[in-house]
Structure formats: C-alpha cells, structure tokens
C-alpha cells in the first residue's frame with residue numbers, strides 16, 4: 001500500500017502533507033524551515049555503539065525533521081559543521097544530484113544551482129539543470145562550493161569528474 005501511494009502521490013505533495021500533519025510551534029527545522037510539533041529521535045540503540053563510544057553512534061531525541069528527513073550528513077550543513085548561512089556574502093553553490101533537505105536549505109542561503117545528469121527526475125523538487133560532472137559545462141570559478149555526495153561511485157570515469165570538480 002505504501003509503495004502504491006508513493007507511486008501516485010508526488011514527492012512534493014507528500015512533503016506538503018507531512019508539513020500539514022506535523023505542523024506545530026514546538027520546533028523549527030533548520031534545513032527546510034518547517035514548524036513542527038515534534039521531531040523524531042535519531043540514532044541506533046546498539047550497545048556496541050555506546051560501549052565503543054562510536055562518534056555519531058549516540059541516540060539523540062527530537063533530532064530529525066519529520067518533513068524533510070535529513071540524513072546526518074545533510075543535517076550537518078544546517079546546524080553543525082558547515083555554517084554556510086553565516087558567511088558574509090552569498091556563496092555560489094553547485095549541488096550535484098541534490099537531496100531534497102539540502103536543496104531546500106542551500107536554496108535559502110546561497111546562489112544555488114541544482115544539477116543532475118537526469119534533471120527530469122527532480123521535477124517535484126524544484127529547478128535542476130542538466131549537468132554531466134565529467135564535463136560540467138560551467139566556466140571555471142563559477143561556484144564557490146560544490147556539494148557532490150554519494151555521486152562519484154556511480155560515475156564510470158570518476159577521474160574526469162574529479163578533475164572537473
């Protein structure tokens with residue numbers, strides 16, 4: 001049933017439904033900006049993670065936005081390690097194979113360009129332009145920051161991609 005609903009309801013609509021369902025004033029997501037009544041807990045409760053004091057292996061309560069479901073890495077952009085929103089000027093950002101939560105956040109704090117080799121797959125998310133990262137088609141120094149996560153392992157000529165980036 002869940003897969004059927006996902007196939008007939010666009011991602012944008014599902015996100016808006018979650019925004020309505022979880023609406024409240026208790027929390028505000030730093031990535032997508034949604035005001036929600038609750039946040040989900042994150043992390044795993046495996047004893048080995050606690051026993052070995054694994055960095056990032058702890059459980060955190062009220063840590064995950066129920067609207068955009070950011071991964072820990074995406075979340076880091078918004079509230080932990082990369083305070084891009086606090087930079088004095090508006091950085092020009094190229095976001096390759098954009099994930100929704102990061103796309104929303106980066107769109108709000110930068111001169112943002114989302115890009116993918118298959119931009120049609122992002123119609124529900126927003127504007128994404130065609131870009132082959134082995135030949136990105138933008139002049140040198142067009143961007144201050146390129147965000148390219150979980151992409152290179154899918155590119156046969158990753159050496160060309162790295163030289164472009």
Ligand SMILES: [Zn+2]
Pocket residue numbers: 029030031032033034065066067068069101
């Ligand atoms: Zn969010």
